[in-house]
Amino acid sequence: MTTELERYAASLLPVFGTPQLVIDHGDGAYVVDTAGRRYLDLVGGIAVNALGHNHPALVEAITKQAGQLVHVSNFFTTPAQIALAERLLRISGAPAGSKVFFCNSGTEAIEAAIKLSRRTGRRGLVAAQGAFHGRTTGALALTAKAAYREPFEPLIPDVTHVPYADVAALRAAVGPETAAIVLEPVQGEAGVVEPADDYLRAAREIASAAGALLIIDEVQTGIGRTGDWFGFQRSGIVPDAITVAKGLGGGVPIGALITFGEHTSGLLTAGQHGTTFGGNPLACAAGLAVLDTIEADGLLEHVGAVGDAFAARVTEAGIPGVRGVRGRGLLRAIVLEEEIAAQAVVTARGQGFLVNAVAPDALRLAPPLVITDAELATFADALPRILEEAA
Ligand SMILES: *Cc1c(COP(=O)(O)O)cnc(C)c1O
Numbered sequence: 001m002t003t004e005l006e007r008y009a010a011s012l013l014p015v016f017g018t019p020q021l022v023i024d025h026g027d028g029a030y031v032v033d034t035a036g037r038r039y040l041d042l043v044g045g046i047a048v049n050a051l052g053h054n055h056p057a058l059v060e061a062i063t064k065q066a067g068q069l070v071h072v073s074n075f076f077t078t079p080a081q082i083a084l085a086e087r088l089l090r091i092s093g094a095p096a097g098s099k100v101f102f103c104n105s106g107t108e109a110i111e112a113a114i115k116l117s118r119r120t121g122r123r124g125l126v127a128a129q130g131a132f133h134g135r136t137t138g139a140l141a142l143t144a145k146a147a148y149r150e151p152f153e154p155l156i157p158d159v160t161h162v163p164y165a166d167v168a169a170l171r172a173a174v175g176p177e178t179a180a181i182v183l184e185p186v187q188g189e190a191g192v193v194e195p196a197d198d199y200l201r202a203a204r205e206i207a208s209a210a211g212a213l214l215i216i217d218e219v220q221t222g223i224g225r226t227g228d229w230f231g232f233q234r235s236g237i238v239p240d241a242i243t244v245a246k247g248l249g250g251g252v253p254i255g256a257l258i259t260f261g262e263h264t265s266g267l268l269t270a271g272q273h274g275t276t277f278g279g280n281p282l283a284c285a286a287g288l289a290v291l292d293t294i295e296a297d298g299l300l301e302h303v304g305a306v307g308d309a310f311a312a313r314v315t316e317a318g319i320p321g322v323r324g325v326r327g328r329g330l331l332r333a334i335v336l337e338e339e340i341a342a343q344a345v346v347t348a349r350g351q352g353f354l355v356n357a358v359a360p361d362a363l364r365l366a367p368p369l370v371i372t373d374a375e376l377a378t379f380a381d382a383l384p385r386i387l388e389e390a391a
Contacts, residue, residue, distance in 0.1 A: 004034065020349065026053025029371040031354070040375060042367045043354045047188070047220045047331065050247040050290050052368030058250045061289035062282065071280045080284035087291050088258055091229040092242060097262030102254065102279030106219035106245035107134025109255040112273055113182065113215045113243050114138050114156070116259065119267035120213060122179035123157070128164035130190030133182065133217055142182055145189075165195035167202040174206050180213035180240075181206065185231030188220035188366075191359040192326045192333035200235040213240040213264065219255070220331065223247035224294050224369050227304030227329035234328075240264045247369075252286035299369045303329040310365075310376040314383065321387040326362075330369060333362040336387070343390035351386055353379050 002010075004022045022034045029052050031041045041049070051058050065080060072078060085100040092098075101112050110133045117125060125142060127133065133142040140148060141155035149155060158177070162169040164187055174181060181203055187193040200216070207214035216239040221231030225247055228234055232242065241264060245255035255278075259265040277283075294300065311325040314334060323335040336344070341357035348355050348363075358364035367376070 020345075020354075028052045028054070029368045029375050037352070039349065039352050039354045040367075040379060041354050042365045042371075042379060043356050044367045045251060046246065046356070047225055047366035048246045048249075049251050050223055050225075050369045051250045051293055052370045055250065055293065055370070057293045058286060058289045061285045062252065065282050065285035068281070070282045071277065073276065074274065074279065077279075078281040078284065080281040080288060081279045084279075084284040084287045084291075087288065088244070088256060091291065092258055092260075093233065093238075094258060094260050095238065097265055098258065098260050099265040101257040101259070101268070101273065102284070103256065103275050104253045104277050104283070105134070105255045106217075106243065107136045107139040107255075108275065108278075109219060109243035109245050109257050110134045110139040110142060110182075110217065111136055112257040112268075113180070113217075113241055114142070115273055116241060116257065116264070116267050117180035117213055117215065119272070120179045120211075122177055122212070124175070124177040124179055124212075125159045125182060126170065126173045126178055126180070126212075127159060127161055127182045128184070128187070129161045130164050130187050130193065131161065131182070131184060131217075132187070132189035133184075134219075164190070164193060165199050167199065167206075170203060171206050174210045174212060176210065178207075178210050178212040180215050182215045182217060184217045185221050185235075186226065186328060186331060188331065188364075189358065191362045192331055192364055194326060194328065197235060200232055200237050204237040204239070207240070215239065215241045215243070218242045219245045220366075223290065224300050224303055225329055225331050225366065226327075227300055227307060229300065231328070248290060249283050249286040250290040252283050254283035254287055294369065297370070303369050306330070306371065306373050306376055307332065309373055310380060313377060313380045317380065317384075319384050319387065321391060322383070323361075330365070330367055330371070332365045333358060334365070334383070336361045336363070338391065340387070340390045344386055347389040348379075348382075348386045350389070351382050353382060353386070355379075 127142045131144045216232045307329040326333040339360035356364045
């Protein structure tokens with residue numbers, strides 16, 4: 001008999017390697033595989049399943065919208081699209097004249113941001129070492145990892161990568177040719193790396209002094225992940241644009257570029273950008289359900305509280321093999337003494353927990369924002385045995 005994974009290997013491009021599980025369904029912060037085994041989902045679809053699995057508000061919103069309209073093209077608009085744009089402008093604190101462009105993924109939001117930056121009349125882009133901004137050929141030029149880039153070079157030119165969280169290096173790289181600085185507020189794929197509090201403030205000053213845009217990539221950090229609506233908000237800056245995706249649709253594909261203020265929002269004009277699916281009513285209804293639920297259930301406070309409690313629990317337990325915990329809210333990395341993260345993913349799974357080896361020595365947690373203190377504690381309590389087995 002052919003197994004599902006054999007059928008997968010025979011039918012899907014191997015770019016993702018071999019999937020770890022065949023998942024059948026989920027509920028809250030748990031998923032169940034086709035063999036009936038249950039796992040606490042601390043990956044959360046890589047910071048996507050903001051409301052967890054099978055959340056009634058999301059199910060209801062999608063079901064209702066599907067019975068009404070799924071897609072109409074951008075020759076037309078829908079109440080859901082307008083409402084979600086207004087909502088994003090409000091929660092991002094964007095000033096008057098700010099605007100939203102909807103697309104379908106994080107990398108597409110970055111593509112839109114790159115095109116926005118070109119409309120300044122300059123070409124230079126400054127990003128950070130360790131940065132991840134997506135896999136399409138434009139966004140890939142901003143992504144730093146050589147293994148992702150090199151097979152596809154030449155990419156778009158005039159991109160400089162500077163050490164992350166290094167103000168002097170950023171200042172030295174930005175000049176009159178710089179169209180935009182593009183930064184994550186916390187680097188996700190690099191291993192959940194947080195800069196000092198004043199880094200984004202310095203980036204804001206440097207961009208303004210050079211007449212360049214400051215574009216903050218909130219694809220992983222946005223939509224409550226760090227305990228604020230957006231990661232940049234903690235530093236009190238006003239960016240020129242932000243990119244959003246992952247958590248926004250709660251699992252339904254949607255991305256957005258938000259341009260701040262009238263000047264930046266005037267850079268892309270009619271006909272200069274577009275997408276067939278972007279802003280479709282199904283995805284926008286999902287986005288509204290996610291934002292409504294985060295607000296109604298006080299999830300921003302919840303994320304801050306359970307994230308801090310979890311980090312404290314792991315740190316104070318003095319678990320052998322754990323060097324510390326990085327990150328904010330529910331975007332966390334457990335930093336290990338040894339490079340055994342890949343093995344720990346396997347032993348964690350054996351004990352009923354899904355985690356991600358974001359680096360050889362770091363486990364990333366980006367669980368549903370609705371995960372409880374008690375659910376997180378089960379993982380903290382299991383961690384000593386998970387690491388013991390992995391070693
Ligand atoms: C995941 C991610 C992207 C790319 O998003 P996709 O939806 O996978 O295209 C871009 N930027 C950041 C910061 C991300 O974490």
